[in-house]
Each structure stands twice: as structure tokens, then as C-alpha cells.
Amino acid sequence: MKDKNxxxxxxxxxxEAIRFGKDIDRVLIKRGLKGELFRELITEIKENxxxxxxxxxxxxxxxxxxxxxGVIAFISPVTxxxxxxxxxxVFEKGEIPFILALDGVTDVRNFGAIVRTAECAxxxxxxxxxxxxxxxxxxxxxTSAGALHKLPxxxxxxxxxxLEYIQQSxxxxxxATEKTxxxxxxxxxxxxxxxxxxxxxxxxxxDVIRLCDYLIKIPxxxxxxxxxxSVAASVLIYDVVRQRAK
Numbered sequence: 001m002k003d004k005n006x007x008x009x010x011x012x013x014x015x016e017a018i019r020f021g022k023d024i025d026r027v028l029i030k031r032g033l034k035g036e037l038f039r040e041l042i043t044e045i046k047e048n049x050x051x052x053x054x055x056x057x058x059x060x061x062x063x064x065x066x067x068x069x070g071v072i073a074f075i076s077p078v079t080x081x082x083x084x085x086x087x088x089x090v091f092e093k094g095e096i097p098f099i100l101a102l103d104g105v106t107d108v109r110n111f112g113a114i115v116r117t118a119e120c121a122x123x124x125x126x127x128x129x130x131x132x133x134x135x136x137x138x139x140x141x142x143t144s145a146g147a148l149h150k151l152p153x154x155x156x157x158x159x160x161x162x163l164e165y166i167q168q169s170x171x172x173x174x175x176a177t178e179k180t181x182x183x184x185x186x187x188x189x190x191x192x193x194x195x196x197x198x199x200x201x202x203x204x205x206x207d208v209i210r211l212c213d214y215l216i217k218i219p220x221x222x223x224x225x226x227x228x229x230s231v232a233a234s235v236l237i238y239d240v241v242r243q244r245a246k
Contacts, residue, residue, distance in 0.1 A: 078141070110200070119144075122241070128153065129158065178203065
């Protein structure tokens, strides 16, 4: 069940929340909604790069029985950052960028565990796509043990384009996938690094695989052929820490 404090109902209320600077995670809009106020809402959503989705009224009613007027917004408990600002800030401080990108990770427990590990290891930011990613609500904050309030999360409209920007900024992309023969420990992480993790069921998307500078894997010696994504992320994150600590 959604916490009522995570939601905003009604077209005008959502418009005002956006203008007031509320961090909106995403907006659900009833299919077929029309009118001048609706067009005003769409303009605000697009100008502020907020994720939105057209859904049947039944879905809105399942989220809440309140008078939602065909629009429900989910408030984010964290403030999202721009990856451009994060990278610039890291370089200005004279540090070596260490970024983690998640391609299609939707399980809130896995996401929270990954964020907790990343914050402990000194990762500078986590990058996620607006669509096809976990919703960052109170559950995510709880499973991260509060790390989401400390580690910058960057939402990008398109993950491939976001990764291209990271790459063009001088950061090497390492994609974690079983579709390679290269073990992670054969690579040098003493340089600007972005590790890209994929969803547990499908792994990295083909576009991301083609974009990465290197593909790396964790060797599996047992009969179960894959690790939980949060465990795999921990292994790779702490090898970066190990190498940089030398």
C-alpha cells in the first residue's frame, strides 16, 4: 500500500507541486484526459523532465479511491541530481569519478541494498533511467538504511544517452554481463570508472552492451549460474575500492 504522504491528487494540485519545486518521481494520467488544465499539466511535466504514464482509470483507482481527477503524482523522498553537475563537482575536487549505473533494476530491495553498499564504498553517484527503473519511495529509503539521503541519485530520460555523456566526460564504462570472457579482476579501476549493472532477469540491454568500453564478469564456479544483482554490484564496487586503496 502506498503511503498517502507519497501521493498528490488532482490536476491543479500536481501543477502547483511541480511549480513549487516538489521532487516528483512520476505522474500517472488517465487515458483520454483532455482540457486546458490538462494541457497546462503536460507542459509543466515536460518542461521539468518528469516521467509520466497514461494509464486506465482502474489503475488510478487501485492506487487511491480519493477524487484524483485522473491524475496522481508520486512524490520522491529524495532530491534528484544532474549527472553533469556531479561529474563536474568530482573533477573540481580533484577526485577520480566512481559512478554506478543501473539498467532496468526494478526490485526495491535490491536497489536499496545496492545504494547502501555504494554509499559505504564512496561511489559518487548512482544513475538510473526515468522509465523501467525502481520507484524511489519510502520503501527504497528504508532498505537503503538511509543511504539514499546521502548518495546522489541521477535520473536520466534515456540511459544510453546518459551513459554517452558520462563516457564523453572521460569516464570508462564497464558493463557487467555474462556475455564476455573477461573477468573483472583483470582490469584497472584506477581511473574514472562507471560500472553498469543490468536487471537480474534480462541483464544489460543490447544498446548498453554495445556502448560500454569493456565488458566484465564475475566468475561463477558453482552450478547456480548467476548472482543476485546487489551481491554482484558489491563485489565489483569493492574491487574498485581495493585497487584504489593500494
